[in-house]
Amino acid sequence: MPTTDLGLEKTLAALAITEAAQVNARFAVLRAHFDGQFQTVHDESEWKLFRDRWLGRKSGVLTLITDNWLKPATPELKRAVGQELNKLRAHVESQIEARRVAIESGTEESALLRERIDLSLAGVIRPIGSHHLICQVFQEIEDIFFSIGFSVVEGPEIETPYYNFEALNIPEFHPVRDDMDTFYLELPPSSDKKTAPTPLLLRTHTSPMQIRTMEKHKPPVRVIVPGKVYRRDNPDATHSFAFHQIEGLAVDTDITFCDFTGTIEYFVKQFFGPSVKTRFRPSYFPFTEPSVEFDVSCPFCGGTGAAAGGGTCSKCKGAAWIELFGAGMVDPAVYGFVNYDAKKVSGFAFGIGIDRLAMLKYGIDDIQVFFQNDVRFLRQFP
Ligand code: DAH
Numbered sequence: 001m002p003t004t005d006l007g008l009e010k011t012l013a014a015l016a017i018t019e020a021a022q023v024n025a026r027f028a029v030l031r032a033h034f035d036g037q038f039q040t041v042h043d044e045s046e047w048k049l050f051r052d053r054w055l056g057r058k059s060g061v062l063t064l065i066t067d068n069w070l071k072p073a074t075p076e077l078k079r080a081v082g083q084e085l086n087k088l089r090a091h092v093e094s095q096i097e098a099r100r101v102a103i104e105s106g107t108e109e110s111a112l113l114r115e116r117i118d119l120s121l122a123g124v125i126r127p128i129g130s131h132h133l134i135c136q137v138f139q140e141i142e143d144i145f146f147s148i149g150f151s152v153v154e155g156p157e158i159e160t161p162y163y164n165f166e167a168l169n170i171p172e173f174h175p176v177r178d179d180m181d182t183f184y185l186e187l188p189p190s191s192d193k194k195t196a197p198t199p200l201l202l203r204t205h206t207s208p209m210q211i212r213t214m215e216k217h218k219p220p221v222r223v224i225v226p227g228k229v230y231r232r233d234n235p236d237a238t239h240s241f242a243f244h245q246i247e248g249l250a251v252d253t254d255i256t257f258c259d260f261t262g263t264i265e266y267f268v269k270q271f272f273g274p275s276v277k278t279r280f281r282p283s284y285f286p287f288t289e290p291s292v293e294f295d296v297s298c299p300f301c302g303g304t305g306a307a308a309g310g311g312t313c314s315k316c317k318g319a320a321w322i323e324l325f326g327a328g329m330v331d332p333a334v335y336g337f338v339n340y341d342a343k344k345v346s347g348f349a350f351g352i353g354i355d356r357l358a359m360l361k362y363g364i365d366d367i368q369v370f371f372q373n374d375v376r377f378l379r380q381f382p
Contacts, residue, residue: 008064020080027084155209163208167337180204181232202230206247214338220252244354251347260348288328
């Protein structure tokens with residue numbers, strides 16, 4: 001029912017209302033009308049229209065009642081109209097206000113619904129990289145040595161000749177220095193311009209950390225040292241100017257050659273599998289005495305030297321053994337550089353070439369792939 005049909009434009013006299021009871025009935029109709037219409041108000045714009053229609057200052061229903069019914073009412077009816085009008089106003093205002101609150105919180109609810117994060121939606125998938133194979137092999141070897149009580153230390157890649165050579169019993173002009181073509185750093189002149197600056201070099205092996213570790217710690221010492229090393233080699237399938245090693249050092253008061261070979265054998269079997277055999281051959285390093293070279297029975301042909309399909313094994317070239325790394329009992333001369341009592345302590349050391357080991361184990365025939373960062377290669381070792 002439109003509000004205009006409610007007689008709001010007319011006076012009570014024009015509506016032929018003369019008694020209070022008629023006034024009450026009129027207001028009852030109005031209130032029912034309000035309640036009925038109010039049911040349809042659900043959102044903010046409907047609410048605004050409705051509010052203006054009932055409470056609008058100029059032509060809202062309550063204003064019309066005031067102007068057309070109350071003001072011109074006879075003194076007898078004025079009181080009744082006033083009372084009813086107040087009741088109706090209270091009702092209308094409270095209802096409208098209550099609905100405003102409801103709509104506002106409802107809108108908020110729907111806004112929340114809209115903004116809610118749908119956790120079931122597939123997210124943005126970022127490709128996650130993996131550890132480089134060299135890194136994986138480092139970790140594999142570290143885990144093996146952790147399991148027998150070694151810990152990891154790391155050291156500087158820029159070294160002094162003292163740590164890289166002298167303290168390892170490699171004096172100047174020792175022929176071994178020829179095998180380690182060394183990168184020396186170009187240094188600015190010393191501040192007094194008279195004395196030459198202390199030369200610095202890129203370490204050619206991880207062995208300097210033997211010295212640095214023993215300088216810092218009294219025996220017992222049991223460490224491995226993973227790291228990068230540098231030599232002035234021309235790059236080819238087996239040479240690179242940067243490569244990786246893990247140094248090992250164990251020194252205590254009662255370490256024997258048996259502890260040494262047992263430790264190496266444990267490591268090699270853990271790394272290549274329990275069926276491989278190890279052997280060692282005499283060798284020479286200035287910082288170990290005796291020095292050995294460790295070999296492993298070829299894990300690919302089972303140490304037979306023969307390929308499965310006939311012919312010779314391509315990995316060991318028919319030799320049945322593969323050379324692994326150098327090692328030995330620490331030369332007593334080295335203890336002299338770190339203030340260890342060579343009469344009281346003994347120990348062993350080893351230096352594993354990681355690139356070579358990784359190439360062997362994973363059948364890689366070119367060391368350069370480790371440095372090229374070609375994802376087609378890297379992806380093969382997730
Ligand atoms: N530092 C040697 C090299 O890079 C490898 C090596 C050999 C390390 C024997 C050792 C060792 O600790 O005992 O060629």
